Amino acid sequence: DQxxxxxxxxxxxxxxxxxxxxxxxxxxMFDYFLWYKKYPAEGPTFLISISSIxxxxxxxxxxxxxxxxxxxxxLHIVPSQPGDSAVYFCAASxxxxxxxxxxxxxxxxxx
Amino acid sequence: xxxxxxxxxxxICQRGTSLTIQCxxxxxxxxxxxxxxxxxxxxxxIATANQGSEATYESGFVIDKFPISRxxxxxxxxxVSNMSPEDSSIYLxxxxxxxxxxxxxxxxxxxxxxx
Numbered sequence: 001d002q003x004x005x006x007x008x009x010x011x012x013x014x015x016x017x018x019x020x021x022x023x024x025x026x027x028x029m030f031d032y033f034l035w036y037k038k039y040p041a042e043g044p045t046f047l048i049s050i051s052s053i054x055x056x057x058x059x060x061x062x063x064x065x066x067x068x069x070x071x072x073x074x075l076h077i078v079p080s081q082p083g084d085s086a087v088y089f090c091a092a093s094x095x096x097x098x099x100x101x102x103x104x105x106x107x108x109x110x111x
Numbered sequence: 112x113x114x115x116x117x118x119x120x121x122x123i124c125q126r127g128t129s130l131t132i133q134c135x136x137x138x139x140x141x142x143x144x145x146x147x148x149x150x151x152x153x154x155x156x157i158a159t160a161n162q163g164s165e166a167t168y169e170s171g172f173v174i175d176k177f178p179i180s181r182x183x184x185x186x187x188x189x190x191v192s193n194m195s196p197e198d199s200s201i202y203l204x205x206x207x208x209x210x211x212x213x214x215x216x217x218x219x220x221x222x223x224x225x226x
Binding site: 009034036042043046087089091096097099106 | 154217220
């Protein structure tokens with residue numbers, strides 16, 4: 001059973017607007033979360049992380065929000081740029097050990 | 112969707128030995144990917160395994176250390192050779208589906224501890 005889910009396989013956003021990528025999880029013990037960016041046939045790139053003691057973490061254009069009660073994680077990219085077009089997947093773990101991965105959301109930023 | 116089975120899920124290995132991890136997918140896929148996730152570190156791509164050809168290794172990874180087999184479109188193995196404690200890690204196989212590889216599936220991972 002998938003413990004981490006990304007229910008939107010794709011998302012299209014106009015350049016300059018906000019991209020919101022969502023991730024839901026089922027295990028309330030998860031306390032550390034990551035977002036990765038990935039181009040086809042390339043290795044993923046770590047983007048941003050958040051631990052469960054926080055509800056927001058920001059790094060430049062990327063902000064991750066954590067709603068523990070809803071078991072929901074989101075990544076906001078603003079402003080979106082064409083170079084942001086890629087697959088984004090989330091990962092969750094207990095104590096940073098074994099990670100469980102979402103299946104990804106393909107973001108297309110339209111110039 | 113794709114269901115990926117990996118084994119072993121966990122093992123404790125002696126220094127200097129080798130261990131082969133198996134990855135079975137429930138559908139035919141062209142490319143399979145092998146990753147490593149060391150404690151506290153990000154996911155790192157080791158190599159891409161195509162059926163019928165040599166695997167393509169990322170910088171820092173070599174075939175002698177991580178030989179890969181890909182005998183058919185549903186199966187691959189990764190061997191971690193001559194293990195040292197630095198090889199202690201979770202190893203994951205992955206496949207991508209969709210026209211643009213935009214859906215990613217991971218196995219449950221193989222957690223190796225080298226002592």
